[in-house]
Structure formats: structure tokens, C-alpha cells
Amino acid sequence: MSKLVTVTAGVLVVSVISAVSAQTPTNGSSATGASTPHQQSSTESHWADGAAGSGSVDPASFVTKAAQGGLTEVAVSKAAEASSQDPKVKQFAEQMVRDHSKANDELASLAKSKGLQVPTSLDAQHQAIVQKLSNKKGAEFDAAYGKQMKEDHAKTVALFQAATKTSDPDLAAFAKKTLPTLTEHKQMAGELPGAMHSAKAGSKSTDQ
Numbered sequence: 001m002s003k004l005v006t007v008t009a010g011v012l013v014v015s016v017i018s019a020v021s022a023q024t025p026t027n028g029s030s031a032t033g034a035s036t037p038h039q040q041s042s043t044e045s046h047w048a049d050g051a052a053g054s055g056s057v058d059p060a061s062f063v064t065k066a067a068q069g070g071l072t073e074v075a076v077s078k079a080a081e082a083s084s085q086d087p088k089v090k091q092f093a094e095q096m097v098r099d100h101s102k103a104n105d106e107l108a109s110l111a112k113s114k115g116l117q118v119p120t121s122l123d124a125q126h127q128a129i130v131q132k133l134s135n136k137k138g139a140e141f142d143a144a145y146g147k148q149m150k151e152d153h154a155k156t157v158a159l160f161q162a163a164t165k166t167s168d169p170d171l172a173a174f175a176k177k178t179l180p181t182l183t184e185h186k187q188m189a190g191e192l193p194g195a196m197h198s199a200k201a202g203s204k205s206t207d208q
Contacts, residue, residue, distance in 0.1 A: 056165035062175070063111045066163070067119045069156050070104040072126045076148060079134045083141045092149070092188055099185070103178055110174055139193075146194025153186035 057065075073096050080093035108118045122130065129148065136144050160182055163175035189195055 055162055056167075057159065057162045059114070059166050059168040059171050060116055062159065062163045062166055062171060063107065063116050063118055065159055066107055066156075067104065067111075068123060068126050069152065069159070070100045070107065071119065071122050072129060073100040073149075073152065073156075074104065075122065075126075075130045076133050076145065079130065080141070080145050083134070083137055084145065085138050086142045086193060089142050089145060089192060092192060093145075095188075096149070096185065099181055103181070107174065110170060114168065114170070142192075143194035146189065146192030148194075149189035149192060150186075150195035153182065153189045157182050157186050 077093040077096035077100070080089055081097070084090050084093065108120075111118045133141065133144055133148060157179070160175045160179050164172050164179070166172050166175070
């Protein structure tokens with residue numbers, strides 16, 4: 001009888017040890033293996049925030065920069081209508097005044113409906129650009145205007161591309177809708193006398 005009890009007790013001890021050993025690797029695997037649901041959530045959230053913020057611009061900054069840029073385009077293009085001697089430049093300038101005035105009005109209306117301040121006049125930096133161009137005449141003006149339009153539209157297209165990712169869906173939609181027109185302007189500006197001259201000069205400099 002005592003032998004039977006001893007054997008039974010021994011079996012129970014071995015069973016307990018086996019059970020504990022079987023559980024230990026599982027716990028170790030949990031500690032060193034896959035992340036917990038909370039850890040996975042934190043990691044995914046971090047990368048999601050980074051992706052959402054990359055290459056975008058906040059609504060207020062977009063409105064200010066786009067408005068200043070649009071006002072400048074209209075001002076220098078009105079100067080081109082008055083000072084240029086090149087029919088191609090005059091035709092381009094007329095389209096710039098028409099298209100940018102329309103976009104400026106639409107942006108102003110949209111921004112005001114959201115309580116965002118919209119510049120209604122040029123700041124000192126952009127006023128200086130207009131004044132510098134207005135002081136030129138004839139072929140000199142055409143060359144400077146073409147160069148300015150090429151540079152300005154490259155910056156404007158980049159700004160509106162970033163604005164398609166802005167946090168305000170209505171402003172993002174406006175930017176997306178306006179982009180094709182701005183891209184067309186950029187291509188047209190690249191064919192103006194001053195823009196073509198600067199491109200050739202840059203090409204020669206690169207070759208040297």
C-alpha cells in the first residue's frame with residue numbers, strides 16, 4: 001500500500017514539472033517575439049502620422065502664400081500688358097490676369113468662409129518684384145518677365161501640389177482643381193523669351 005502511494009506521488013510531481021516546463025517557452029516567446037496589440041498600434045500610429053504630414057502645407061499658410069502669389073501674377077502681368085512689345089508675351093499676360101484673378105476670387109471666398117485671413121494687397125517682398133519689373137521697358141522687360149513667370153509658376157505648382165494634402169478638404173479640393181491650369185501656365189511660361197534664354201544659359205553653364 002505504501003509503495004503504491006509513493007509511486008502515485010512521484011507521477012504527480014513529474015506531471016506538474018512537465019506542465020510548468022511546457023508553459024515556460026510560451027511565456028518566453030511572448031516576451032521576446034511579436035509585439036503586443038498596444039505596441040503594434042503605437043508603431044502604426046507613428047508611421048501614419050508621418051505619412052500624413054509629409055509634403056503638405058497647413059491651410060492658413062497655403063491661403064497666405066497662394067494669395068500673395070496670385071496677386072503678384074496679376075500685377076506683373078498687367079505691367080506686361082502695358083509695357084511688352086512682344087505679342088506672345090502680351091497674350092500670355094492677358095491670360096494670366098484673367099486666370100489668376102478668377103482663382104484669387106475663388107480662394108478668397110473659400111478662405112473667408114472658414115475664418116481664414118486673406119491678403120488683399122502685396123507685402124513688401126512681392127511689391128518689390130512688381131516694382132523692379134515695372135522699371136524695365138521693351139525687350140528688357142520681356143526677358144525679365146519671362147524669367148519671373150517661369151520661376152514663379154514652378155514655385156506655385158509645388159505649393160498647390162502640397163496643398164492637395166492639406167488638412168482642410170475644401171482647400172485641398174480647390175488646389176487639386178486649380179493645378180491643371182497652373183501646370184499649363186508653367187509650360188507656357190517656359191516658352192516665353194526670357195524663360196527660354198535663362199534655360200539656354202543654364203544649359204551652357206552645366207555643359208561647362
